[in-house]
Amino acid sequence: MTRYQNEMLAEPVSDLDSLLAGITGILRCWMNDPVNSAKAPAEKRMPPALLHSIMALRPLAVSMPEQAGGRGGAIKECLQLLSATSYESLEMSMIFGINMFLFLQPVIKYAGTAIKSDIFHRFLDEGQMGGFMLTEPDYGSDVLNLATAHVDTGTHYHISGTKHWQGLTGHATYWLIASRKKNLSGELSRDIDFFIADGNQEEQRTEVLKYYDSLGLHMLPYGLSKIDVSVPREQRLHGGSTGITMMLDILHNSRLQFPGMAMGFIQRMLDEAVAYCTKRHIGGLSLLTYDHVQYQISRIQAAYTICSAMCVKSCAFNSVACDASGLGLDANSMKTLVTDLMHESAQILLQLSGAQGYRLSAFAGRALIDSRPFRIFEGPNDVLYSQIAETILRGMKITGQRNLLAYLQQHQSTITSSGLFQNDLDFVMDFSLPQRKKVDLGGIIARIIAAGYVMELDHKGYRKDLIDMAILVLRQDVAGLFAAFGSKHKPLPVVDYKEGSDWSDF
Structure with missing residues (x-):
């Protein structure tokens, strides 16, 4: 034993x-x-x-x-x-x-x-445990067009389809399955319904077709599952105005809890980095005495403070007790930024660790690989950043306000922090932004919102030196993103690039 x-x-x-x-x-x-x-x-x-x-x-x-x-x-x-x-x-x-x-x-x-x-x-x-079946092989981010369908038999719902990349594949007994109603014509409804499948009952068990060889998070099984189950009518979820509203509530509620998973992880990155750089000596000096090393560790420490502020804010939302479907701006901002901070912190630790981290058994390398998918699942960060920008642009159009600073100074999520960035924000917005600019703008907005969380944490009496460092890092990052946002260049891929580009000809 x-x-x-x-x-x-x-x-x-x-x-x-x-x-x-x-x-x-x-x-x-x-x-x-x-x-x-x-x-x-x-x-x-x-x-x-x-x-x-x-x-x-x-x-x-x-x-x-x-x-x-x-x-x-x-x-x-x-x-x-x-x-x-x-x-x-x-x-x-x-x-x-x-x-x-x-x-x-x-x-x-x-x-x-x-x-x-x-x-x-x-x-x-x-x-026993439960999981969430939403993503399908042909419909990842395009969840509104998922193909899993159900038919009402009068006493049961028969659900059929294929799902994949569900965490706990083969381990969970219960599954919450997203499905669309199949009409008499064979067409699928636009709305989404959710059903509980109880694997304790043979007719409600999903079948694992195969397990995926995941790049990281190796202890957590992922795979491809076939659904051909019959569940009682009382195992359908009810509530909310539509199923899509229910889905938004579920996803936003989950994204608001990402700082909890990130908190301990980022703290571990910080502890590991400080411990290694303190004991590691180069040229007779501790790594921790070098300016660039100090800067790198300060970024992990800023991530620690920002994540702490997000945890406090998530508690204030209390999204478990209330409907979180309308909290998309904050939920998406938390999820995108905190997962970016997780991966950046792991990247810094691996770089500081040098060759020591470049082993399968090393913590730094595992942390880098394990944190990377957090920027993809429950909505890829670039997609969510674009949605954040679209939320702001839509609000500006509705109010008729074209100046970004003036709008953010009136918005509930940015009213306290927009003043920190007024030199960057004071311009008239072009509403016809290409997608790549929306991704940049979404990244900017997420960091401005996070700065507001940090300011709220400051008012509660949190350590002032950590607050100041977090605000400084957020301001630096926003300035860098604005440089990209303001660039007029539009690089495009050359698809048929091979002709005339073989270096050996030259």
Whole structure:
């Protein structure tokens, strides 16, 4: 029996601190086990014993109602769980995030009482898990045209289709499936419906066709799944004006919790960078004494502060209790910026680590690979940045305001922070922006919104030196993005580039 399997003998705990200590202790034992460290990436699928030992502590109780045996679903505790876990394992933090915000929270909001009661029991007492099936092989970001369809048989809904890239493929017992109604003519409805498939029932089990050889996050299984299930009518989610509104609520609520997963991860990057650069000496001097190294670490430290501000703001939104469908600007800004900060922090750590980080067993290299997909799933960042810009442009058109600074000074999400960037923002907007300019503008807006979160954190008494550094870094980044935004050049790819471009001819 390994050390981490010994840990699984612990009983479920009632207080949060003990729960977090138990989870991190098990993960630390497993991550530091030489046998596990020596495994090739493809062999590092989630070990059942590790998962069982952690789920035995009932971690998902933090997101469940007290009357169901949970801790009440406080956003603060959910984010603390994600943060403490991501410091040790980004994959495990993601497993919790998927379960809490892409499955349990929609069930709590929109499912019937009978099915909810059974799910809570299965999760708490049997360690079962749930996932979210939205993405399809032919429809990634184009979710409004997904092909999975359902037919109402009178007593059940028969759902058929194919889904892929679902985290917890083959591990989750329950699935929340997005589908479109097939009409008598065979056409699919424009709206989207959501159904709970209970894998404890044979007729509701999805089939894993294959597992993907994912580039990173190796402990978290992804794959291709076939859906051919029949679910009772009471397992359809109800609520919201439309299914699309429900989908936006689910996705925005999840994106608002990304700072929880990012928090522990970025703190680990910071701790690892400071520790390595303190002990590593070049030319008789600690790396930490070099100006460029100090600058690089200051960027990770700024990311730490910005992410902290986002966590505080996410608690204030309390999107679990209310409808988050209208919080797209903040949700998309949080998701894009914090995942960019995660990947940048990992990139800096790897660069500072030099050859030490260029090993499969090294933490820095794994962190870089594992953080990269966060900029893609739940909406690629370039797409979301473009949507952020379109939200602002649409608001300017509606109000008739063409000056960007004047508009942002009146917008709820930017009213406190736009003054920090007034020299850059004071111009008349061209509404016919190409897509690449919208991506730049979205990146600018996301950082201005984040600056507002940091200012709110400052007013609450957070460390002033960390606040000042975060604002400085945000201002530098906005200035750089405005340089790209203002460029008149329009580089285009030359598709038939081969003729006349072979260097050996010259």
